[in-house]
Amino acid sequence: xxxxxSVIVPYAAYLRVYEPLAAFREPERGHWTRYARRADLPSYxxxxxxxxxxxxxxxxxxxxxxxxxxxxxxxxxxxxxxCPWRTRLRGWQALGELAEDFPEPVLDALLPPVxxxxxxxxxxxxxxxxxxxxxxxxxxxxxxxxxxFVLVSDEEREYDRGRAGPGAAxxxxxxxxxxxxxxxxxxxxxxxxxxAMDEGPLIDGLVDVGRxxxxxxxxxxxxxxxxxxxxxxPAGELExxxxxxxxxxxxxxxxxxxxxxxxxxxxxxxxxxxxxxxxRSAN
Numbered sequence: 001x002x003x004x005x006s007v008i009v010p011y012a013a014y015l016r017v018y019e020p021l022a023a024f025r026e027p028e029r030g031h032w033t034r035y036a037r038r039a040d041l042p043s044y045x046x047x048x049x050x051x052x053x054x055x056x057x058x059x060x061x062x063x064x065x066x067x068x069x070x071x072x073x074x075x076x077x078x079x080x081x082x083c084p085w086r087t088r089l090r091g092w093q094a095l096g097e098l099a100e101d102f103p104e105p106v107l108d109a110l111l112p113p114v115x116x117x118x119x120x121x122x123x124x125x126x127x128x129x130x131x132x133x134x135x136x137x138x139x140x141x142x143x144x145x146x147x148x149f150v151l152v153s154d155e156e157r158e159y160d161r162g163r164a165g166p167g168a169a170x171x172x173x174x175x176x177x178x179x180x181x182x183x184x185x186x187x188x189x190x191x192x193x194x195x196a197m198d199e200g201p202l203i204d205g206l207v208d209v210g211r212x213x214x215x216x217x218x219x220x221x222x223x224x225x226x227x228x229x230x231x232x233x234p235a236g237e238l239e240x241x242x243x244x245x246x247x248x249x250x251x252x253x254x255x256x257x258x259x260x261x262x263x264x265x266x267x268x269x270x271x272x273x274x275x276x277x278x279x280r281s282a283n
Contacts (some may be wrong), residue, residue: 011232011279015148015209016080016223017179018074021265023217032082037072044072044227045170062111063091063119076178083136083223090135092123099275101141107229134215142232142276143266146247146269147205148224150180150189151175154245159265171230171238179213179220186210192255196262214278232276243269 006080021036022031028050035041047070068087095116098107127133140148152175162171186206193203213222230238250265 009137011228012141013144013148013227013229014223014225015140015151015214016072016083016225017136017216018072018076018083018221018223019136019217020076020079020081020219023220024082031069032071032084033080035069035071035078036082041073042070044225047087048228051087060142061120062095062115064088070146074221076219079219081221084119085137086133086135089133090137090139092126093135095119096123134212136216138209138212142229142279143273144224144226144229144243145205145209146202147189147209149247150185150206150251151209151222152177152185152224152244153181153248154242156245157242159239161239162230171235173226173230173238173241175224177243178223179216179218179222182222183210184212186213188255189251192251196254196257196259229276232279237272237275241272243272246272 021033024032052188055234064087066086070085072083072085074083075081095111098111102110156175156177158172158174158176160169162173163169189206190203190210193200193206197203207219224244226238233241246265246269250262250269253259253261253265
């Protein structure tokens with residue numbers, strides 16, 4: 001398997017939005033209604049395996065030729081909600097971000113320039129026909145952006161250490177919160193941050209994710225999933241990971257003008273994620 005598959009895809013966290021069927025127009029609503037009744041709904045691992053499979057050909061296929069008709073499905077208070085994969089759109093967006101992560105010689109080795117140019121041209125033509133398109137899933141490699149933690153609460157944390165042997169299941173660490181709560185936390189977080197600083201990447205990132213959330217139905221569900229990052233942290237550290245609580249504590253401290261307490265919370269967060277950054281550098 002090419003090195004790109006082990007570096008870019010598995011060690012990623014995800015921010016997903018599940019929308020109720022009522023949020024979709026026909027004929028897409030009918031498609032998802034029928035889809036949700038399937039007995040063989042794909043898992044997160046299925047999506048990952050399909051992404052990896054596209055990287056095996058030579059040259060690799062960075063963006064699928066056709067858009068995926070798959071989605072993740074869940075129920076929220078008895079209401080069926082779906083999170084479309086939109087693999088093709090996300091592939092184009094990820095391709096545009098690669099230049100920020102790799103120097104050009106490495107990027108050329110991973111994906112030949114002619115492949116990148118063709119994909120960029122295809123995306124530009126597609127955007128002209130679909131100017132309002134947006135993904136239901138955001139991906140972050142080798143990290144969970146701090147602004148994502150602002151959306152959730154430690155009380156919403158779900159942790160499963162996984163199982164070994166037959167029927168093995170990887171560890172799981174995720175947060176799920178109603179859209180209305182996520183939007184309120186964005187607003188509160190921005191107020192506290194703007195009281196403490198004029199500008200900065202944390203504010204910019206929170207504004208960006210807040211605008212993205214406004215694109216969805218207010219009855220949606222927001223999910224922050226550690227995804228493949230569970231494999232970068234030892235089990236003990238993963239179980240003790242309460243990053244959302246640290247972020248909430250830091251923002252609350254800023255709101256009260258307590259810079260020292262905010263610094264302590266931020267320090268815990270940085271220390272926890274240092275081992276992940278070190279593994280990224282090693283790769």
